[in-house]
Amino acid sequence: MRKYGRVDRSVRSRASCRPRLYCWLVLAVAVVSQNADDPLSGLYVGERPVPDVPDGWTTVSVRAATLNHHDLFSLRGVGLPADRLPMILGCDAAGVSADGEEVIVHAVIGDPATGNGDETLDPRRSLLSERYPGTLAETVAVPRRNLVPKPAALSFEEAACLPTAWLTAYRMVVRRAGLPAAGGGTLLVQGAGGGVSTAAIILGKAAGHTVLVTSRDATKRERAIKIGADEAFEPGVRLPVKVDAVIETVGTATWEHSMRALRPGGRIVCSGATSGANPPADLNRLFFLQLSVIGSTMGTRDELAELAAFADRVGVRPIVDDVRPLADARASFAKLAHGKVFGKLVLTV
Structure with a gap:
């Protein structure tokens, strides 16, 4: 992360950061405009403010994140209203929590109680990158209950494939x-x-x-x-x-x-x-x-924990098609948009 002081008004304006004593910046991948025919025209790779951390939430230092068609839909204007732009993209991530634990991020933001024990049935549920900044960044903010321990046998790249697909x-x-x-x-x-x-x-x-x-x-x-x-x-x-x-x-x-x-x-x-x-x-x-x-839509936090344990126990691993640094995200998005993918596209921090 990088920080700048209150006096640097030009940088603060460029990053769309609210006025405060210090604003921390992270490298991130965001949608800044939407185009159904040319989705990559609205893709931005650069510095964005660190997301706010509401009560009950925490931060994860992202080590690996993966792309999904959901990200392309957001760039095309499907499911993400234009008044929420700019929005950091990404639903999947694995990294290190603020407590120093290796974790997998569950992308569904919802209340299990409202959904009769299943947060995917909460009528107000959303995914990261819909109402809240997503995982294609150096740091992501999530509810504490959305963290699942990462099995030691899974790499960060493999673990980052689990939360959505x-x-x-x-x-x-x-x-x-x-x-x-x-x-x-x-x-x-x-x-x-x-x-x-x-x-x-x-x-x-x-x-x-x-x-x-x-x-x-x-x-x-x-x-x-x-x-x-x-x-x-x-x-x-x-x-x-x-x-x-x-x-x-x-x-x-x-x-x-x-x-x-x-x-x-x-x-x-x-x-x-x-x-x-x-x-x-x-x-x-x-x-x-x-x-x-x-x-069927996504899965619960508990099902993600079951899946991680199952992959660890039986030895199955996600198919990774391509791994690139977060800064090279545009190339990965182009590959996803052209359909030249077998497995998951991973971005590492």
Whole structure:
């Protein structure tokens, strides 16, 4: 962190810092304007004020953070109102707490009591980088309850992959898909390259299930097999078996195939719609085969702790596609925007 005194009015103005005796600055990645067609035009990499620390909150010195499509949506103007700009981006991080502990940051800001014990059901919940500055910075402020101990066996880069994509996949596969707890289920993962998809493949195999995957990209299909998928197919092809559950993050482009892939009584678990959010509705198939469509969003702080312990116990690790310094964030965002990713993009401090 860097500080400057009250007399340096030009620097204070440039950093949008409220007047006070000293203002501390951190290197951060922020959205300063939004453009649906050219999202990277509003990306800023530079100094920002250290976030405020409300009562019950603390700070984490970030060691590693990862990118998500949520960050691109914010740059495009989806889910983040323009009146909240500039906003530091990022949901995922691992680092060192103010108490000197190695921790993972849980990104959901919500009240478990309001959500009947589940902060993701709090109607006023948000994620870091929506109402509060995010994790793509040297320092992030979070509620104390949002800190999860980092297992020593996980690197900061690996641990930083867990809070969004891996937690989302963990809840989908373990909690929401209705698969047998002892393993033996059949799971289809639509799309082989993204963070949630790769996590679902690895977690599904670690839980003892047969995992099928689709991708338009032959190289990604090959890599999916290498990380644990049993078979990989082009999108839309007839599968050799009907599956118990589908992990759906693509949306319109794969929805019809997801419906046709299910056995009677099967379920689609949906946590995203990167290709569009208005898929065709085959209601005849839905009711006649008694299919279920289950929504799933992120996961709780306790589920993140379970996931970290599970990864430590069984030895599974996130797939890291690329690691760059925080200052080189623009290159990582360009890679994410172009879809040339298999696994997670990590930024280190």
